[in-house]
Amino acid sequence: MFNEVSLSLEIGGRQLTLKTGKIARQSNGAVMVQYGDTILLSTVNRSKSAREGIDFFPLTVDYVEKYYAAGKFPGGFNKREARPSTNATLIARLIDRPIRPMFPEGFHYDVHIVNTTLSYDGVCTPDFMGIVGSSVALTVSDIPFMGPVAGVVVGMIDGEFILNPTPEQLKISELDLSVAGSMDAINMVEAGAKEIDEETMLKAIMFAHDNIKKLCQFQMEFQALVGKEKIEFQAPEVMPIVKNFIDQNGATKLKEAVLTTGKKAREEAVDQLEEVLFEEFVNANFGEEEVPAEVVAEFAKYYHDLMKEQVRDAILYNKHRVDGRATTEIRDLAAEVNVLPIVHGSALFTRGETQALVVATLGTKEDEQLIDGLDEEYFKKFYLHYNFPPYSVGETGRMGAPGRRELGHGSLAERALSYVMPSVEDFPYTVRLVSEITESNGSSSQASICGGSLALMHAGVPIKEHVAGIA
Template sequence: MAFSILRSCVKSIGVSRQLLVLESKATCLEPHALVRSNIIVSHNEYKDDNFLQVYYDETRYGERWRSHDPTDREIICSLLIDRSIRPLFTAGFPANVTVNVCVLKTNWRHEADAELMAIIATSAALMKLNITRAGPIGVIRIGRINENIIINPTVDEQRRSDFNLLYVCTRQNTIMVDLVASEIPESDLATNLKLAQLEAVKCIDSQVKLRERYQRDKKVKLLTSNSKNFQDTRTQSSNHGGGEVAVGQSQCAEIISDVYRFDGRSIHQIRPVHCEAGYLHGSSLISCGETQVLCTATIGKPGETQSVDVLPRKRIIVDYEFPPFCTNHAVDIFCRRWREIGDGMFIEKALLGVIPSHRDFPYAIHLNSTVLASDGSSSTTSVCGGSIALTDAGVPIKSHVAGVSIGLLTDDETSNGQLENYRIITDTSGFEIEKGEMDFKIAGTRNGITAIQLDVKSTLLSLDVIIEALKYGCQAHLQILDHMEIAINSTKETSYYKKGKED
């Protein structure tokens, strides 16, 4: 494949000179935007995986935009930053780490890519503190227009691109991948992942120079040496769940050696899939193993599409609900949780590539996905159910989309977190996601991939492992598509609105 590189990955990173003992600040600057990341590290009791909190803020200085609640975009950007830096920390990190990212200047409609800049600024600020076991990280965004590959496309170019790939890595390992695409083939995606690895490391050198100039070793050593809990959870005492961790490792070792899982499936066997279209009007009820999801699609008048802040109106609105009862928890529900917003965005990205254009189908589309029972992979199951529900509601989607979650189990690793003995598993259950080292969500049609979302935990993974997992994911989602198509006999016409009636 011939690449036409239209933009480089050069960023300017500056540092605030006023540095407190446990505070670090870094600024990422380009002509159209300025993003600052502020990191505070403080002593606290052991809090398992909740030691890291990330808050992304797009301050709007006009009175019209004043609001105290984070928007969905701000929450999604916060999650992207969290996913990019969390694997850099040792499991069971003893202190609280709070990251506040402020977008001080930006130009949404032209050059600025605040998400990418926020990740770079946060990585640079972390390197000064010297509290991570790996890093710095490089980040790159890749798009493609008319078969030309674009490195770090502008916002306008992202809208016209065939795919939008956000890739975060260290010099040797993949940290996070986020993709939305219009049915990109597996081979093309693998090629672009390799290109992303080569380009992303270019922004690491400037962070290394920054670390050499501003690093404060003694202050960080004071923090870690005074903490009694500064050790990996794999060696924690039973007071902090060490027994549970040891049991989990033993179970993972059994799966790796026996090549069979606790539910009797082989390593790459999917769970039983049952689909039912028309459960309600414009709906689907789908079960993958013990996970069950009800999806309903509603068609509205053309003017009912939703606009998000200053961005264009969305073609499809997805509401993903993960109520506590689906995991046998009895707690009050006060507001949407960040997980629901993040998983809802993955479902939206997965289906966006098959939604007809506004010219062909000028109606507002709203999809609701409610998880009735969950034993892992509820968001990928929602992708399958959403595709069926859209068809049942009369939306002429281009192809059906299926999703699958790929995991990775390991019973050992080297001192620097590199992978040694491991097993890639297909269609993960709740236990396998909790004890595994990777959650790799893949969604696509028979023609190609529409969305992927990769999150890793404490074990650093090479790109070769990711590409291997991608191969198994593409094979599995085709099997799920076979089950889905059996449940779909015909596409219904859109009643009421398609006939041109309006209130």
């Protein structure tokens, strides 16, 4: 009844096994990943046809924690898994980031990746397994995936690097480094560390990449056993009538527009030029005739693609950024504390056109946050919440529960500051930071770190050292 195929690899002192052909057989690609006694099911499926008229890749990555995997009951009245936990959302983002760039330009099929933790032994964590499982499922499917990619976690205890450390090892580790990449390069790094030096961090990344190469080779061996033939895909070419007109009449003007100083002024210059060019394009090619909708969409897409290309080339090859700064220059900085009269601690940090208003609140043990997941429940004494309202970029929008981006940026800033927080013995208070992004022109998570460090000091929290963040 089943045509199951499996392959194993010894890595990090444990056995990693891939299996396919028995479970989720109707998925385009499905693989069971087992590391120790932790088992993850990764599935991938695509739509039958590409979406028309879109200029983005419709990829969805889900990570699902099943409480039965750890022999636990879900909390709450219904005793059923509901919306993903913050940790599950962060792992989904961790999987998404190295996977998303590995698809051909112009591939507009809907792709849905689902990673489900079926068994969790409390030793082998399923986060990096999700990257490997998603990559394997894509690699053996018929989807044109430019992988494989793989992910690992690196810890460091007593100066020695540890591959894929256990949760217990991470508690005493000086480093918690997640790295993902392909055979040739690294495409995602996320880390927290107890103030280790740059040389050690670089060595840790290279150690990670050495093991990533082994995992990528392992996936290619598995593909040779069970891989499907990839569908033929060619990125659609730009309509010659659109490309030739913009290249001849707008390329030079666009280069001038993108060098306009100031975010709003630059956006207005680029938008105004687009309107003028489009009007000229219509007059030259269509006159009084109605312009087909696909031509209108193609014009807008190629214009904005050319703009991005010009900005990128100016930075890479001319060392010139759109706001006139050199590649090594930081935007103008401004910082102040005590900006709100009643709160326990507050700071306003501004870097160019990015601004974070960060507020610190001190509480008692009753204000600790209960974290419930596949591991044992525990309480957090320090947490940071990040908010990104639409007004921060001068736009309208719906305000609601925090999305994946807000949770991810908040976690990033929280991790950076957590390593300098005082011990419970020295400072028994619960601490909550809230970063309100009031303006944004990039790097708002890092502004949250700078503002958070200031707000903590203003609140009288005896942090071990100042912390700054930069992208």
